[in-house]
Amino acid sequence: MPLQPIKFYQTGSFVVGNRLLDPDERAVQARIDRTNSLNCGHRACQGCGEALGARYALDAAMRATGNQMVAVNATGCLEVFSTPYPETSWRIPWLHSLFGNAPAVATGVAAGLKAKGRSDVRVVGQGGDGGTVDIGFGCLSGMFERNDDVLFICYDNEAYMNTGVQRSGATPPAARTTTTPAIGPEPGNVFGQGKNVPAIAMAHEIPYVATATVADLRDLEYKVTRAMDFRGARYLHVLVPCPLGWGSASGDTIRIARLAKESGLFPVFEAEGGEVTDVSKIRRRVPVEDYLRLQTRYAHLFGEHGHPGTVARIQAVADRNIRRFGLVEGE
Amino acid sequence: MDHEKPFAITLDVGSSLANKTGAWRTERPVYLDLLPPCNQACPAGENIQQWLYHAEGGGYEAAWRQIMADNPFPAVMGRVCYRPCETACNRGQLDESVGINSVERFLGDEAVRNGWTVPMTASATGKHVLIVGAGPAGLSAAYHLRLLGHDVTIRDAGDAPGGMMRYGIPRYRLPREVLDAEIDRILAMGVRLESGCHVTDVVAALTEFDAVFLAVGAHIAKRAYIPAGDSARILDAVALLHDVEDAQPPMLGRRVVVYGGGNTAMDAARTAKRLGATDALVVYRRTRERMPAHDVEVTEATDEGVAMKWLSTIARADGETVTVEKMRLDDKGFPQPTGEFEELAADTVVLALGQEADLALLDGVSGIETEDGVVRVGPTLMTGHPGIFAGGDMVPSERTVTIAIGHGKNAARQIDSWLRKGDHRAPQPAALASFDKLNTWYYSDAHATVRPQLEAARRVSTFDEVTGGLDESTALFEARRCLSCGNCFECDNCYGVCPDNAVIKLGPTRRYEIDYDYCKGCGICVSECPCGAIEMRPEPG
Ligand SMILES: Cc1cc2nc3c(=O)[nH]c(=O)nc-3n(C[C@H](O)[C@H](O)[C@H](O)COP(=O)(O)OP(=O)(O)OC[C@H]3O[C@@H](n4cnc5c(N)ncnc54)[C@H](O)[C@@H]3O)c2cc1C
Ligand SMILES: Cc1ncc(C[n+]2csc(CCOP(=O)(O)OP(=O)(O)O)c2C)c(N)n1
Ligand code: SF4
Ligand code: SF4
Ligand code: SF4
Ligand SMILES: [Mg+2]
Numbered sequence: 001m002p003l004q005p006i007k008f009y010q011t012g013s014f015v016v017g018n019r020l021l022d023p024d025e026r027a028v029q030a031r032i033d034r035t036n037s038l039n040c041g042h043r044a045c046q047g048c049g050e051a052l053g054a055r056y057a058l059d060a061a062m063r064a065t066g067n068q069m070v071a072v073n074a075t076g077c078l079e080v081f082s083t084p085y086p087e088t089s090w091r092i093p094w095l096h097s098l099f100g101n102a103p104a105v106a107t108g109v110a111a112g113l114k115a116k117g118r119s120d121v122r123v124v125g126q127g128g129d130g131g132t133v134d135i136g137f138g139c140l141s142g143m144f145e146r147n148d149d150v151l152f153i154c155y156d157n158e159a160y161m162n163t164g165v166q167r168s169g170a171t172p173p174a175a176r177t178t179t180t181p182a183i184g185p186e187p188g189n190v191f192g193q194g195k196n197v198p199a200i201a202m203a204h205e206i207p208y209v210a211t212a213t214v215a216d217l218r219d220l221e222y223k224v225t226r227a228m229d230f231r232g233a234r235y236l237h238v239l240v241p242c243p244l245g246w247g248s249a250s251g252d253t254i255r256i257a258r259l260a261k262e263s264g265l266f267p268v269f270e271a272e273g274g275e276v277t278d279v280s281k282i283r284r285r286v287p288v289e290d291y292l293r294l295q296t297r298y299a300h301l302f303g304e305h306g307h308p309g310t311v312a313r314i315q316a317v318a319d320r321n322i323r324r325f326g327l328v329e330g331e
Numbered sequence: 332m333d334h335e336k337p338f339a340i341t342l343d344v345g346s347s348l349a350n351k352t353g354a355w356r357t358e359r360p361v362y363l364d365l366l367p368p369c370n371q372a373c374p375a376g377e378n379i380q381q382w383l384y385h386a387e388g389g390g391y392e393a394a395w396r397q398i399m400a401d402n403p404f405p406a407v408m409g410r411v412c413y414r415p416c417e418t419a420c421n422r423g424q425l426d427e428s429v430g431i432n433s434v435e436r437f438l439g440d441e442a443v444r445n446g447w448t449v450p451m452t453a454s455a456t457g458k459h460v461l462i463v464g465a466g467p468a469g470l471s472a473a474y475h476l477r478l479l480g481h482d483v484t485i486r487d488a489g490d491a492p493g494g495m496m497r498y499g500i501p502r503y504r505l506p507r508e509v510l511d512a513e514i515d516r517i518l519a520m521g522v523r524l525e526s527g528c529h530v531t532d533v534v535a536a537l538t539e540f541d542a543v544f545l546a547v548g549a550h551i552a553k554r555a556y557i558p559a560g561d562s563a564r565i566l567d568a569v570a571l572l573h574d575v576e577d578a579q580p581p582m583l584g585r586r587v588v589v590y591g592g593g594n595t596a597m598d599a600a601r602t603a604k605r606l607g608a609t610d611a612l613v614v615y616r617r618t619r620e621r622m623p624a625h626d627v628e629v630t631e632a633t634d635e636g637v638a639m640k641w642l643s644t645i646a647r648a649d650g651e652t653v654t655v656e657k658m659r660l661d662d663k664g665f666p667q668p669t670g671e672f673e674e675l676a677a678d679t680v681v682l683a684l685g686q687e688a689d690l691a692l693l694d695g696v697s698g699i700e701t702e703d704g705v706v707r708v709g710p711t712l713m714t715g716h717p718g719i720f721a722g723g724d725m726v727p728s729e730r731t732v733t734i735a736i737g738h739g740k741n742a743a744r745q746i747d748s749w750l751r752k753g754d755h756r757a758p759q760p761a762a763l764a765s766f767d768k769l770n771t772w773y774y775s776d777a778h779a780t781v782r783p784q785l786e787a788a789r790r791v792s793t794f795d796e797v798t799g800g801l802d803e804s805t806a807l808f809e810a811r812r813c814l815s816c817g818n819c820f821e822c823d824n825c826y827g828v829c830p831d832n833a834v835i836k837l838g839p840t841r842r843y844e845i846d847y848d849y850c851k852g853c854g855i856c857v858s859e860c861p862c863g864a865i866e867m868r869p870e871p872g
Contacts, residue, residue: 010387010811010820011861012775017823019839020388020811029827032836040832040849041347046355047853052830086342087349217827243853251854251867254828258772284772 035062042089043081047250049240050155053214060224065122074102074127077162100135102127103143106150125152129170130160133197144204147232157242165245169195175297182300201235205274208234215258247296259291264318267325279325288315356852358867365764365817372419374733375402386810395438403474409436421766427779430809437806443512453480461540463530466494467732468546468723471739477520479747488529498573502794549686549724562650568599568683584678586610591683592622599681600637612638616666653677688725711745764817768863780805819864825856
């Protein structure tokens with residue numbers, strides 16, 4: 001059953017806790033005894049969406065599995081900022097190997113646990129978009145195809161951030177990265193390339209695929225929990241704004257994630273066995289411009305030498321998502 | 332020791348807690364309590380946000396006690412207050428203002444139903460204060476003075492206490508059981524009331540008492556010169572409403588013309604209808620937009636069949652007719668005569684042209700200054716004569732029950748401090764929790780609850796209360812529409828959204844703390860606090 005929104009309690013289920021709700025109806029993040037899988041002292045930038053998304057997801061997974069869980073991490077910011085040897089911020093069993101092999105390592109951990117008869121211990125693999133949609137993609141596809149018992153979470157900040165903001169297969173059109181500079185007649189990343197990995201995951205017809213953002217915590221926690229209801233390969237794709245790479249104010253991380261969803265640029269949905277089963281509707285629709293303007297990676301689109309035509313193309317992408325996924329009530 | 336470590340491992344595993352990321356900060360989040368616009372607008376100085384907070388959780392008694400800290404008349408307020416709080420309410424910019432007043436009424440009625448009372452905990456001071464006038468200003472002052480430990484005597488000229496709440500505001504807006512219950516609760520706190528006692532010598536009173544608070548209101552109807560034939564029947568609205576209350580309603584005839592555009596005119600016209608007039612017509616010299624009467628009052632009057640004639644003055648009254656002259660507004664919005672006249676049928680003309688204060692009791696009192704017929708007071712409400720304070724309609728004011736109650740509270744606190752030779756100053760208010768400080772994304776969509784209204788037929792034939800109250804579930808819903816502007820309501824957002832776990836949750840009612848050892852100062856908590864209760868400030872030093 002899809003997430004049941006709490007209808008009316010002042011803030012309904014929009015906020016993290018809400019003192020008017022039963023403790024069980026509040027988010028895991030509202031609990032004083034939440035795991036804090038990723039602890040203080042990590043070296044992520046101010047306002048890092050990836051650090052936030054990882055704690056949200058793994059705390060929820062810890063709760064869903066009764067703390068019987070191992071996490072495997074690809075190289076990338078999340079690994080580097082959390083674990084500069086010999087220090088670590090992880091308060092859960094956690095394993096790092098390489099940039100490109102996290103899904104395969106996770107498969108191995110799951111196989112090992114199976115061999116030991118420890119079906120109670122669950123495995124989560126995680127990585128950035130580079131580690132997931134590019135270099136780790138072969139391992140990931142294999143993990144899907146074999147239906148290995150792993151939940152793989154991609155924290156999508158739309159570029160290779162840890163090495164200084166290079167384009168990845170998840171970088172959106174027109175975005176400026178160090179490898180897609182804002183020069184020439186079509187500045188920034190090109191249109192029509194890149195990969196839609198949630199759709200590719202669905203094409204593998206694995207038990208469960210979902211997208212989420214750090215702006216809707218309840219939905220994210222629900223999806224992690226739901227994923228743990230299944231055995232076999234599961235995939236969760238979480239949009240995590242990166243103040244450094246996106247050129248946004250550190251305090252705007254959640255706002256930007258919310259605008260990505262409310263503009264239709266980032267469709268939030270879940271799918272079982274390759275079929276979409278639920279979408280998060282847009283609540284207060286906004287033009288893509290509201291989202292783009294908060295990020296200097298799109299600064300070249302605006303102002304005197306701006307590119308309104310490009311903005312219109314991005315708007316068309318959002319409109320298409322809205323049509324495809326039925327993101328607007330009654331449309 | 333090295334040989335105990337696994338292969339190729341040379342250092343002990345450490346926790347990142349050793350890395351105090353707070354050192355990165357240039358700005359820090361700070362929790363604060365801002366002044367919600369509703370609180371700022373309430374003339375009685377209620378902490379509305381705070382009592383709604385209690386009500387949201389079903390803590391009705393705590394909510395009522397919070398109101399009582401400032402205003403001893405919640406059930407009256409919930410019926411007659413003109414609700415400046417709702418005009419100011421931030422939610423009005425989102426969908427519709429919170430129905431603050433209907434929740435207040437619900438709480439006031441709950442208190443009457445359950446017999447809740449306010450304990451007096453202050454020890455007796457031995458000081459004795461005289462209050463002249465048992466209207467809202469005098470009664471509110473009496474209540475607060477008792478809470479501060481002073482003895483209080485009220486002398487009031489009327490037969491029963493309440494002032495204009497009883498002899499002005501009609502029963503169909505304020506049932507007398509409600510008024511009596513709230514007045515009796517104050518009197519039961521040991522207030523001595525001497526009714527039927529018209530005070531004429533204030534200076535003499537000062538020898539008997541340690542301080543005096545004057546709250547005699549404004550009861551003398553203003554007259555206008557209207558040429559009238561012998562058979563013309565002209566009376567004033569204040570007298571009409573007073574007589575109705577004394578169960579001696581005058582004969583008005585079938586056709587009643589009320590002259591004036593204020594709330595009193597509306598009440599006079601609506602009362603005339605209830606007394607059997609078939610036609611009640613309000614004649615006013617300007618337009619509806621410029622009428623001093625509040626919108627609700629005009630709407631309720633028209634709903635009951637009261638007719639309005641704008642831009643008209645009464646030029647003459649005779650036995651069965653009045654002659655009105657048409658007016659037009661000049662560039663400055665003032666009505667100017669046009670020389671066009673019209674005759675209207677009328678058995679009675681009721682003048683509702685405003686009231687003046689009767690200040691005869693101050694004749695010869697040294698130091699008292701008056702201005703436009705009212706007594707001049709400073710911010711402490713003390714007149715120019717030491718020990719004599721004044722408030723309510725007899726001082727410069729917009730003349731509402733709520734303002735009078737606010738004056739009563741302020742006067743009590745000022746008298747207390749004067750008697751103690753102290754210097755009471757209200758604390759500097761916090762910065763305003765303006766709409767732009769809110770993150771409204773987090774609030775559920777919810778439209779205001781509408782109060783039930785008595786059916787039209789019974790409205791014009793009886794003095795039954797016109798507007799009904801909310802029941803428990805609707806009152807709770809309405810309370811929960813509050814955005815808690817500028818004051819933490821423990822939604823846990825800041826605790827949840829910090830990427831560095833640098834917000835410490837202290838547990839129910841204890842709110843939160845920032846862990847400055849690890850807070851990097853990203854500001855997400857500030858952006859995502861729904862109610863604007865966190866602010867970024869430059870790092871000290
Ligand atoms: C018809 C009408 C309707 C109104 N409706 C509303 C409304 O809906 N909402 C609202 O907020 N306001 C309303 N008002 C205004 C409101 O009633 C007054 O502003 C308020 O009552 C003033 O309070 P007060 O304590 O200053 O004086 P009052 O209420 O006038 O009380 C003064 C008291 O002093 C007594 N007194 C006077 N002289 C002496 C003396 N020399 N010795 C002893 N006692 C004396 C009087 O008997 C009276 O009891 C209305 C007014 C009228 C006339
Ligand atoms: C095989 C290999 N190539 C390159 C690198 C360098 N490298 C480390 S992290 C990283 C980018 C990570 O990007 P992404 O997966 O999107 O994670 P992010 O840092 O953006 O969270 C790169 C290129 C590496 N560690 N290994
Ligand atoms: S570069 Fe981006 S993803 Fe990496 S730590 Fe900084 S904010 Fe987070
Ligand atoms: S929303 Fe609540 S706190 Fe804010 S102004 Fe309205 S009643 Fe007051
Ligand atoms: S975010 Fe919520 S819990 Fe934190 S200060 Fe604001 S209202 Fe209180
Ligand atoms: Mg990345």
